[in-house]
Amino acid sequence: MVRKINVFDTTLRDGEQTPGVNLNFEEKLQIAVQLERLGVDIIEAGFPAASEGDFQAVKTIAETVKGSSVTGLSRSVRKEIDAAWDALKVGTEPRIHVFIATSPIHMEHKLRMTPDQVIENAVDSVKYASERFPHVQWSAEDACRSDLDFLVRIIEKVIDAGAEVINLPDTVGYITQEEIRHIFTYVRENVPNIDKAILSTHCHDDLGMATANSLAAIEAGAGQVEGTINGIGERAGNAALEEIAVALKIRNDHYQAETGFTLNEIKRTSSLVSKLTGMIVPNNKAVIGDNAFAHESGIHQDGVLKETTTYEIITPELVGVSSNRMVLGKLSGRHAFKEKVQSLGYNATEEEINRVFKEFKRLADKKKEITDDDIFALMTEEKAGETIKHYDLQTLQVSYGTTNIPTATITMTNPDGETLQEAATGSGSVEAIYNTIERIIGKEIVLKDYRIQSTTGGRDALAEVYVQIEFDNDEASGRGTANDVLEASARAYINAVNRVLNQKKWPRKNIEKIHV
Numbered sequence: 001m002v003r004k005i006n007v008f009d010t011t012l013r014d015g016e017q018t019p020g021v022n023l024n025f026e027e028k029l030q031i032a033v034q035l036e037r038l039g040v041d042i043i044e045a046g047f048p049a050a051s052e053g054d055f056q057a058v059k060t061i062a063e064t065v066k067g068s069s070v071t072g073l074s075r076s077v078r079k080e081i082d083a084a085w086d087a088l089k090v091g092t093e094p095r096i097h098v099f100i101a102t103s104p105i106h107m108e109h110k111l112r113m114t115p116d117q118v119i120e121n122a123v124d125s126v127k128y129a130s131e132r133f134p135h136v137q138w139s140a141e142d143a144c145r146s147d148l149d150f151l152v153r154i155i156e157k158v159i160d161a162g163a164e165v166i167n168l169p170d171t172v173g174y175i176t177q178e179e180i181r182h183i184f185t186y187v188r189e190n191v192p193n194i195d196k197a198i199l200s201t202h203c204h205d206d207l208g209m210a211t212a213n214s215l216a217a218i219e220a221g222a223g224q225v226e227g228t229i230n231g232i233g234e235r236a237g238n239a240a241l242e243e244i245a246v247a248l249k250i251r252n253d254h255y256q257a258e259t260g261f262t263l264n265e266i267k268r269t270s271s272l273v274s275k276l277t278g279m280i281v282p283n284n285k286a287v288i289g290d291n292a293f294a295h296e297s298g299i300h301q302d303g304v305l306k307e308t309t310t311y312e313i314i315t316p317e318l319v320g321v322s323s324n325r326m327v328l329g330k331l332s333g334r335h336a337f338k339e340k341v342q343s344l345g346y347n348a349t350e351e352e353i354n355r356v357f358k359e360f361k362r363l364a365d366k367k368k369e370i371t372d373d374d375i376f377a378l379m380t381e382e383k384a385g386e387t388i389k390h391y392d393l394q395t396l397q398v399s400y401g402t403t404n405i406p407t408a409t410i411t412m413t414n415p416d417g418e419t420l421q422e423a424a425t426g427s428g429s430v431e432a433i434y435n436t437i438e439r440i441i442g443k444e445i446v447l448k449d450y451r452i453q454s455t456t457g458g459r460d461a462l463a464e465v466y467v468q469i470e471f472d473n474d475e476a477s478g479r480g481t482a483n484d485v486l487e488a489s490a491r492a493y494i495n496a497v498n499r500v501l502n503q504k505k506w507p508r509k510n511i512e513k514i515h516v
């Protein structure tokens, strides 16, 4: 029997508590609409009493979103419950989330209240909220560091006062899986009226255990899970909802529970939240990181090419990613290389593949990632064999100073094997180099794009320059790698020139016609 777990998304409330994140009205609305599309059951849209902006955002979201229930947070303070009511009453089935801390540390030092005063306050605010809202959720802030018998006492009373969801947050991300299972089990077994309420889990990631702890709480009977998209939130963040939803799906055999998520909306939701909050998703982030479906090493790539399940437990399509990705680099093997060559339209012999594979490995030692363009260049050179002649850089000298005109002197061999030398000036060193190369080649070349990046870290990093040029009505890109940026710039330019020449012989648009 598979249990349905309600998803309570707090990207717009706890997620907005991420240091540096500040969503405006339109951004909150855009995210809320996407959360609805994702299939979130409850959207916590903000804290209506916190500011006029948050009040308006919660109100508009409550007016707009109909497929998910919309809620707002409030302290155990009557005027905040009033503010929440004003913002949320426009929604269908208005819902409030009231909280107060229950741990000895919070009660004594922050609230400066006795446990009995906390009970009195919680009961009063839940009653007050229930007189307005048809749905009331109550949270015992810092529940996971609270005394269990005190929790049992207060929960029984707030359920009697009208709370229908009881949330037991791990506010500071402190709990372990075994302990959270114990808390949920203890509450279920000892609160006499617990059947009238749904238990909810809300975990923080301070020890990197938010997802694991949320799943453990589900195992112990939580019927609602709270978290944020991409795991953003206060301090180290909240449990990442996409991880929980996918874990429940993939390990359904174990958890026997599922969310109502339209899972293939996950990637789109994650990208939207990342873009609007400015919180970049790490490449290695579970489920939605750029590398989650990328395979880098030869043994893995070979396995995936033969049978994807060898190294993929989640299909990319499940979460809305179009396909997996083979990253060609120095750790790649012949199988992945051959597959890439074939996917680019080449019908190469084993002998050719073996030859070009050696070149590929040489290049991969210098570059982090080998692109389709690189493979194209390697294959073009292989197919052209000796017949295509090209320009080669022999020497490069650049004179630059703050008070003189940058001048480059270059020696190159041309396609006929002749050695040519020229010098030219420019407004900067790179322009001087490109003007000199243009003179040697004797053609007008248009530089359409120039980009530079380092391919490794540290002071001795290799510079990689990418250029795009046009001459003789043909375009090509070129890359050059060297320890020095000026040499890399020259090599990229010459590489692009050679590609234009190669393309004239082996037109790229006819790539599939290149057969042995």
Ligand SMILES: CC(=O)SCCNC(=O)CCNC(=O)[C@H](O)C(C)(C)COP(=O)(O)OP(=O)(O)OC[C@H]1O[C@@H](n2cnc3c(N)ncnc32)[C@H](O)[C@@H]1OP(=O)(O)O
Pocket: 014, 017, 047, 049, 050, 051, 074, 075, 076, 077, 099, 100, 101, 110, 111, 112, 141, 171, 234
């Ligand atoms: C675990 C969580 O994530 S809880 C949610 C956290 N989110 C936020 O705090 C964002 C919105 N917060 C705000 O805009 C403001 O903090 C407000 C409007 C709520 C309150 O602002 P202020 O009145 O200036 O109080 P301030 O934030 O400085 O201090 C909090 C006060 O609330 C009290 N308090 C904290 N939690 C609660 C609660 N659940 N119920 C009642 N009082 C509470 C504190 O004890 C403190 O009281 P004191 O002033 O008597 O010492």
Ligand SMILES: CC(C)C(=O)C(=O)O
Pocket: 014, 073, 099, 139, 140, 141, 142, 167, 169, 170, 171, 172, 202, 204
């Ligand atoms: C208000 C509660 C649910 C909270 O955000 C927390 O305890 O982390």
